[in-house]
Amino acid sequence: MKSIYGILIAGCVVIGLTACAKKQEPVVEPVVQETPVEEVAQVNTVNEDSLAALERDRLEAERLEAARRRLQEMMDRLMSEDVYFDFDRSELTAEAKELLGQVGAILNQEPRFTITVEGHTDARGTEDYNMTLGGLRSTKVKDFLSAYGIASERMETISYGKEKPKVDGNSESAYAQNRRANFRVNVK
């Protein structure tokens, strides 16, 4: 349990660090907005007493806000976690499997999430062969999560080949960070 909190905190730090690099903001607002409207309407019809109702509304809003924050954190966490690969390989490393176990846990916990797995390569090699490699990597990730128990309808794969590097440059460390699969999350 403690280790999960540790990971969550580490996740938050990573989110903080990578926040500016993120481009796709999750589409979470509609979900949150819909629910409170329903709840508020219900409360109003049942209980006309204003003070108690207001207090209940406030608590309800806080609860929803906390739920929203938790959802957001889970999404951010999924989107900040990259699975890394060795050069010209698509096999999952032990590290990658451990991380994917946590990803699977989040997906189990939040069945509204569907994900897109994006496969990427480093800058070496041709555009064409790297497209095939990105396809293998994204599918290896999907297959692992599938075996973990996540319905394959909830997962989509895309190969970006070498077209979307996370880090520019031709250093070994840039290459290592670009050989990855990452997640995009949608909420049903």
Added chain:
Amino acid sequence: MNKLLTFIFSLFIATQVFAAIDTIAVDVGISVFKTMPIGVVPFSESSGEAFDWPDEKAHEVIERDLNLSGRFDVISSEKFDLVKFSRARAKFYITGRVEKALNNKIKISFYLYATQSKNLVLGETFTVSLIDSRQAAHEFVDKVIFQLWGVHGVASTKLVWVSKIDGVKQVVVADYDGFHRRQLTFDSTISMMPVWSQNNERVIFVSFRNNKPQLYIKDIATGTQKRLFKNLEQSFSPAVNPNTGEVVFSAIIDGRTDLYVGDYETQKVRRLSFLKSSQTSPSWSPNSAEILFTSDRGGTPQIYVMNSDGTDMRRMTFMGRYNERASWAPTGDRIVYTSMDEGKMNIYTCAIDGSDIVQLTSSAGNNERPSWSPDGMLITFSSDRTGTHQIYIMRRDGSNVTRITKGGENTAPTWSWYPVHKQTKNKEGRE
């Protein structure tokens, strides 16, 4: 036991083959082609008139064409100089004449003369706008090449490539010498891997506009476009059949990349290979009977060839751990491909049985995505040797490397086919 013996025996054979290949000398950039010396004299301009040439004067366009063609050695001279031309063994020279015509046009005449006799061998006059005079010069050079070499030149052909515009990869088309560049795609997402349709009127390329790599076809003149082969979610690496116009390409299904052939008119698709490995970068032989492609079935990407119905697959490259993007010369005799060694990409050619390997580029950054000129004399490719990716043209032996773009990031050039009327002529010539 028998199998094991066979295996050991085949290993032994393979080692022998490797040893044999390893001893092949690799030439770099030394020309084996004979060039023809030819004189070029600036055009005479009708007196008292100023011509506002857009990029280069007519004789400069011609000199560039002759140099790029890989067939000539240009002897420039300010005026006709019998001694200079004769010393350089230039049996012919080109010059011309420009005068103003009606409606802001010019009348431009091109002449090919025999040096000794000063007899006119070939002459042609065009009445065009100044901006189109470049095209007229290209056409005349192609006629000169046909006159002196008996084959069609490529001065009137075009290139399509990918240029980063405001940070986004877009498809651009241009004359083969890099001039008259036009942007073809205007998307906010990546466009890549452009190739020409059979009649040069349309470009087939990969677009990420649906957040997935998918094939599109776009008409150059009208801008009309449509998505191809919609039942395949992720497709790329298109190559056009030079005789039927069909498209062979790669598609990813369940993580596996395999080869498919589709007709872009009927949108019908058939699967070509059924392997557990990844197959990509297909390319047709000039007679469409065979297809070159890359497969990693042996553990590393290597070049294979098969019949165009998917049968009789055999491996072609054995040297090196990364051989990719093979393309068959229109002349049928050689194959150009990209090989990665110590993290650097370089361009090689080999005979169609994989022997006689020649390295065309070396110690100059990464050099990749070679594409043949329709006459098989030249290869265009992209290189980052200057620090940015630019488009280059070289002779098929690696000599005469000329950069045709500057600035920005330019990659993935594909040479157009001959114009349609020359396609038929050439086929008649071959048969």
